[in-house]
Amino acid sequence: MVARASTTSDVFNAVGDVHRRAILDVLLTGEKAVGAIVGDVSMSQPQVSRHLRVLGEVGLVKCRAEGRRRLYRLAPEQLQPMQDWVAKYERAINDRLDRIEDYLEVLQRQGDDRDT
């Protein structure tokens, strides 16, 4: 196993934290300033800012300035590695369950043959 990457360089580690997921959930509803995010999650502003920095470094959250405010928004396309990962996982599990289904069908057909 290759050594695990640091928190700030890997989208999986970035979303592995429940607080950061909460922040992403809040941003799902649209662009927000830090103050608005703080209002929606049970965290202090410094905590939220720290998590936003991590999310920003992996590209999941983008930031722009509007006057003196800094607005944060989701960049969900950065979740692609996770989607790819889950797809592999789903394929593997489906392969196994599909084999069970096929086998059940064979068994039931054999049962029907015996009944007739």
Place this chain on the structure above:
Amino acid sequence: MTPDRHRSAVITFPNELEVVITREFDAPIALVFDVLRKPEHVSKWGATPPDRMTECSIDLRVGGNYRSSFVTGDGTVFSFSGIYLEVEPPVRTVETWHFNCWPDVEAVETMELQERDGVTTFNWRLVFRDKAGRDHMTGFDGQQDSLDEIEDILRSLLDPSRA
């Protein structure tokens, strides 16, 4: 003939400690239970080629052990084992879950079946003792080698003796 339900498994991570998989089968509950819990059936569908099952023992009673082992195409051996905590055919089994590649991880899995109108719903829940255990399934560094390694592990996650 009923169309197959291939690719229809629903996989969710409802919280920090659990993985849940649900899937429907067009077969009576008693048959589904046997296929999932009797070694003579499990050995028929258990391994994903080119993997081969090399061992499949299931002592289906409270306190009984199960173990299934596989060898992959490149010769790697992996196995799942545990002890049955609850056995209620054909609706439910609860068992401890050990995967030889993750010796420190403790988990309990529950398999529940429910039949309605000839369709049996399979519900499989793996609950890790702590978050470090569950993180084995999410902590990966994005490198291709690890991805492949994790894919191999996940491919075998749905252990045939307890699928």
